[in-house]
Amino acid sequence: MEKILVTGGAGFIGSNFIRLLLRRRRKMHITVLDKLTYAGNFENLADLMDRTDFTFIKGDICNTRLLDTLLPGMDIIYNFAAETHVDRSILEAGSFVKTDVVGTYALLQRALKHRIPRFVQISTDEVYGSILKGKFREVDPLQPNSPYSASKSGADLLARAFYKTYGLPVVITRSSNNYGPYQHPEKFIPLFITNAIEGKPLPLYGDGMNVRDWIYVEDNCRAIELVGRKGKLGEVYNIGGGDEMPNIVIAKKIIELVGASEDLLTLISDRPGHDRRYALNIRKLKRLGWKKRWSFDEGLKRTVWWYRRNETWWRAIKEGTFKRYYRKLYHQRIRDARRGKGKH
């Protein structure tokens, strides 16, 4: 029986990944290690708690003593655990350095000690920085621009170093922007869907023309599973859906799907250091046999449907400590924009 450790499994991609594994494989046991930060949500996994092939542990990847009890006998570790929101990293970077860099180091070191046969580091396309034309390849230099992407770059490079220096069997995935069920409403697409449902302003940064390469979360999870199984040790794999479009185009699609008014669109002052465009070359992933299943329009439709059906889930988040964060990040900027003072 394969023993799998998924860190950060109570978050957005981690919880989708666990569901994918449970749908697919028979003889395995999944242990989730998650600190349940503001972004981790027990509800994302609540229906799995009675399963005999699943164990949930609340804990920190920085806790090496805990790692020493959990790691022995594991066949594979997927390290999803991270602080993940760029805007929060701009407000406060310390927790990003702690979890993303120091936490990943602790996990790599303990994986080496316990001779774990495979370690999948979940990195991000943001490590490359911004690209105006063309697409990033795995061999391109890392030029991160936010405290989040700098911390993820530290983790990514430590994973590489543990392979090169100590021979730890590592593979690294760098995926583009995910969207889909269970994504925290601090992120662009779920924030805009839920604000549109609530009739609240949709706060677009800058001129709304920044571009991301979007991938439906299930397509990313299939790619991660494939790279975990077939990826060459020491290698990096880009994962992208290739659905590139300016944020304002997505905002308008959401407005149409929700049936809200375009008057909600509000251009507010920009995110500092805002990367203009991300785009990935995914030839290497395709050579492993991966194919995208979800078009952006289908994926977005399904996502809007999910948020409509799961209002209790996101309202509980939005009505909790998120309110304070939202007030701090958005209220003044939205007021300024309404008075015509937005810097764009």
Ligand code: NAD
């Ligand atoms: P998320 O914020 O939804 O979830 C992160 C999870 O990690 C949460 O459950 C949180 O409680 C947990 N966590 C945080 N600190 C921890 C710690 N010290 N110890 C244990 N658990 C901890 O994030 P996500 O969007 O699901 O992203 C998952 C991974 O994928 C991250 O590594 C992220 O950098 C990477 N990634 C995300 C995207 C995206 O578009 N969301 C794209 C590329 C890469």
Ligand code: DAU
């Ligand atoms: O590219 C992969 C990365 O994608 C992941 O590594 C990160 O964990 C994930 O958060 C995401 O980072 P982004 O900064 O690209 O995602 P975010 O949802 O924050 O923003 C997407 C775009 O939308 C970006 O250009 C900023 C813009 N935006 C975002 C928010 C929250 C707005 O215009 N308004 C908003 O309120």
